[in-house]
Amino acid sequence: MSRLGKITRRTLLVGAVAVAGGAAFGTYKIRKPVTNPLRPEHGASLNPYVIIDQQGISIIAPRAEMGQGVHTTLAALVAEELDADWESIRVLHGPPAAAYFNAALAHGALPVPDYDLKPWQRRVTQGLGAASKLLGLQVTGGSTSTVDGFERMRLAGASAREALKAVAADRLGVVRGDLRTEAGRVITPDGTEIDYRDLVEAAATRPVPQVELRHPYEWKLLGQSLPRSDMRAKVTGQAEFSTDIVLEGMKFATVRICPYLGGGMAGFDPAPALAVAGVERVLDLGDGVAVIASNTWAAMQGAEAVAIDWTPSHLPATTDAMFEQIAQAFAARPNSTMRDQGAPDDIPAGIEVEYRVPFLAHSTMEPMGATAVLQDGHLTVWVGNQAPREHLKVAAQAAGISEDNVTLHTVFLGGGFGRRVETDITRQAARIAALVPETPIRLTWSREEDMRHDFYRPAAIARMRGAVEDGRAVLFDAQIAAPSVTRAALGRIIGRQMGGPDKGHVEGAFDQPYAIPNYRVAGHLADLDVPIGFWRAVGNSFNGFFHECFIDELAHAAGRDPLQFRLDHVGVESPVAGGVLEAVRDMSDWGAPVSENVGRGVAMIWSFGTPTAVVIDLEREARGIRIARAFMACDPGLVLDPAIVRAQMESGLIYGLSAAVMGEITFTDGRADQGNFPEYDALRMFNTPRIEVGILQDNPHMGGVGEPGTPPAMPALANALFALTGQRVRSLPLLPHADFLV
Template structure:
């Protein structure tokens, strides 16, 4: 998704100051109930004026609402795309509130970055990514729940004429030893009239019943199982039209002209319009729009288009990897001296292809202009305030006239976190092109999703290591070659001295004690649109480092686990999870004949994950992954079951990316279009997975992404022992057939 570096990025002072005001809580009556959240009016008048005037933001937006029936609704600043952020926030609020888990609901919130801005990003933007949902929510949502509980208790105490300290709160009910009791809804309206506590006392871990509960099930599981959960693809509005897109076959090409005469003869086709990103065919139904699309002819201007094949690009990358890097990301000690003194020097190149995000729900968005001049947008809004701004610019309305409906999404993996509005911009452009006469849903097909760009960049690594006579690693050098994700985006300022941190994260912060280390970067100029992809830079840097490290350990005659531990502080997070995974996987015990093990460990997004993979040879020159054991340090696990699910899912995601997935281009055109040619992991290839969570009292860190990086290298290291062949080119299918 979004890179770890965004958790510590430099932002304007005013924006950072806004994040420090997140805990100034306020409350108001909400339809006979209570709403608790951030209240700009509670600040000093000058400060409130500065933040509220002229920016289209509301002065109050809640984190939690309790209605007259006792139902509790959490308004999530974090976008839900399957990773469980809604469930995590519900847990935080319900724990402190003392709510009945069965009455909890969560909806997406947007439209007030002063309230919902991601603290991990400095508070300047409301965004979900970088596995920061619990990082940004951990304190403020608990405080909102605790404040609501305190106010309900005060209301009940006043109603009953008793001491508030004598009232207990459990499962949505307030009780007093006298026998008096009542559910939240009874006191919500009264509580809304009381002062908001300036300070609240959070529960101690010993009092928790929901946070860390191994048996707590997701509040939304039933909806997903019975099909009632609504996604953007399910949105239905009166008069809704559906549009499908014809995108340029080459990246950078533009529409020169198009002929829609035959398309308009198709029953159900309403219009065919040009947009900045191609041609949209608008129909009463998606099927009509697709049939119409097939009848449109488009002439493209490909003057500025990218026309190189991936074969050409990778050849160029290999050539660049053999030269001196353009920029330096890390330079410890003196690698030249280290290599000169080494008794043995090893070198290897690693190649990584473009990868698609391929979420189960292809991109979509809905736009409707209302008679009162407000624009409504429905979609999987990973950066809602950015998408709100862009929608307002396209439609020509004020920002506060754009009302967002934050929908759950059937996956994203970073794909919906764009800074140009992407699918939302397309929906508003199409609606505008037809004069806003009807609401429009732009729905991409799988082929649109696969061929319209925004890929994990392709990379080549040239890695070199030096061992002394005692088998100690004394020099390490890695030259990374690939495209920049941050260039020409709102975060271009994060590129320092020619180094895009997303290209080298995971490479320039290796945890191992190597006295001489150098990481170089050469950034390429290629017209293929790229974007962060689940675990971003660590998707390739961890593979190159951990696979090559295994090769170095073999050259030193050392056990792979022992070799890594020898370069780690004994009590470091990396060492602890590595020892835990070795123990749980039985690293020191013999395997059945024909099974082989590999190990890896990687840190990403504030968490450390180690994995041991077991594989067998499949008899046709390939492997079958039989078992993966993972050990995880992600700080305190708010929802342990969800942590395991994310690591399991990350392992499946990571396996698909190394075994068979790749995006290739021929003459600049993407070759893959659907899951017959782009091959994510099939269910029969999913191994047995065990996840062991390290007990921790530290605040939660990331978990949506850190399970991905160690998977590939652990499997590759095991595959070497099974096949006797080092795998350095992704995907495995290509390397093993070479």
């Protein structure tokens, strides 16, 4: 445990926070106490979320800040109960530690639609959280952070507050119940104030008081749009990302790994690289090279100059051949049929169509990077990441040392979207640092390396059969084929293959709140070895498109208004989901006459616990089709920070629209054809719609907000294109089929 103490102190020091003399203190118990990683070497009773030292109050966020505002909301949970002064707290990334397990990751484990979970099923999934704890998955993902922290981080704040009050009560000879707390101070009935800093040492050694959480009516911070804790650093250039760490004697590195995915390196000649001014070393990484130089530019020039003999990829030579391989999965038995109602085989299909979506890159704003140094046998890594314990493990393996000898600092992530769960960058940084011990290394990938070595959102194919009768859907029968993200990514993380029905593969299709008598969704797992991973909204990102475009087709086949058609099928099944559809209907004045130069589309997807509906307005202009307006409504239940929810909804929408308009990774001989933004662009300010977000709170259960904006964006756009042009495009991206303004 002393190592974790050291780790934490180093973490805090890097965050420019002196913790000497500080104390962490503690409370939270879930069946049995978690080990507090913040324990000072000679520490007492501890809390993984609060440190008070002479500088003030630091709140430890167990999740990665990648833009989604999680540091702010998680810190507010603690600060609310602790009565800390919001403007003066500091928020820090927690070190890799089992205490920071994400219990809410398991909430989606049952093969049941979220909207339809019975109370006992919710209790079962909460029990499954303990399994996640055993695995110790400290993962930021699945739009789970706030739900996961909602109770335990408030408890951490509350018990710390009561411990501080207890010390003050003893010291003053008064009853604890007569004391109140405000802005980091304990206040007596006669107005005497004692700063928490003067109580903390004693408070840290006390038994943890049992506390009740405050009623939401009493909240002062939660429920408000708070100033984000990271804002000032991010507008002054002071926020530290993976390659912003400045160390004495630092060298600069980049890598060039075999771009023919799955291929390797038969040999290389470093001479041309070594001739580049500033290049110092070329290292053999097995499947590619690392180049170390006096600056990153020289390293990148050097990496380009190395003459490398690549060995080929075993992947199909073309993207078309990859799709053929995916389609072959339809011939095999489905991996899952998680929705299977009525007798779909007995209903003749009125519509039978196929949909396709492409591979996508995460394309985070910050290319992969890390800083690392191996000094006196101890490896220190700074890397923005979504899974610190996994990164730490991989770093130790790559450097050939024990995990005890690794310190891993999570720094700000320049976008995550699922990409930074993956440990490849950390493995490389650790390996390079181990090859040049005592030399700090700043490793920066080129954009091309980033785009060509992603863990892509998989391509997918859906075969749909449907029928309508008397204005209603009577058949919705979907078969979905794609390689399995769950198996690929979880296999990498936990080191074993997941068996059984793959829920992530069909999420967004099997679990939608529609009442359709013959309703079936079958998932077929394709055997295709393209590296794939979690991409914002994961399975929902493609299944949402399939589901909601096909619902649109059924609506038009029935001669019905597509929004009212949805409401007729959704309202009975889930009033909460019906609510978001009604909200976008009202916000957009749906049904009012529009000019013939305007096309409106709608879609609604329930993902990560949050139903989200989107209406898109397209307008034909002289220069092309403009995505003029977007109306979104979501219902994540209890909202802790409305501005952050709104920002995440807009963010998710734009991420989805960008992919739907122009996102596509294709492969030739196993190498991605796209390498940089000119070939893989995204929406920019001028072609992003004006967005209006409505936030409802009728959902009795808290849902996530980081991802649910993405899935409905894509089908709403395609449905709007149909409304505008009459052309039903059943593949993405749309740009090859329509002249969007880009």
